[in-house]
Amino acid sequence: MPLYDYQCQDCQKTFEVRATLKEKEAGLQPQCPHCHSLQTRQLLTSGLFLRKGSDSSLFAAPVCGPTAGPGCCGS
Numbered sequence: 001m002p003l004y005d006y007q008c009q010d011c012q013k014t015f016e017v018r019a020t021l022k023e024k025e026a027g028l029q030p031q032c033p034h035c036h037s038l039q040t041r042q043l044l045t046s047g048l049f050l051r052k053g054s055d056s057s058l059f060a061a062p063v064c065g066p067t068a069g070p071g072c073c074g075s
């Protein structure tokens with residue numbers, strides 16, 4: 001089962017959550033184990049820089065490579 005990193009928006013602590021893909025797709029909103037807040041958001045840890053307060057940064061732009069299809073990078 002994959003592990004996900006979450007951060008509590010109330011106490012700013014991070015914690016790990018184990019969830020199946022199915023649970024994830026259903027819109028997982030784990031509870032903070034420290035203050036029991038439901039105001040939690042997932043942290044992406046694969047080297048992505050997260051801008052604070054911007055939800056659009058959760059989705060990285062597609063990377064253009066040899067396998068990139070038409071329309072990549074506006075071409």
Ligand SMILES: [Zn+2]
Binds near residue numbers: 008010034037
């Ligand atoms: Zn908390």
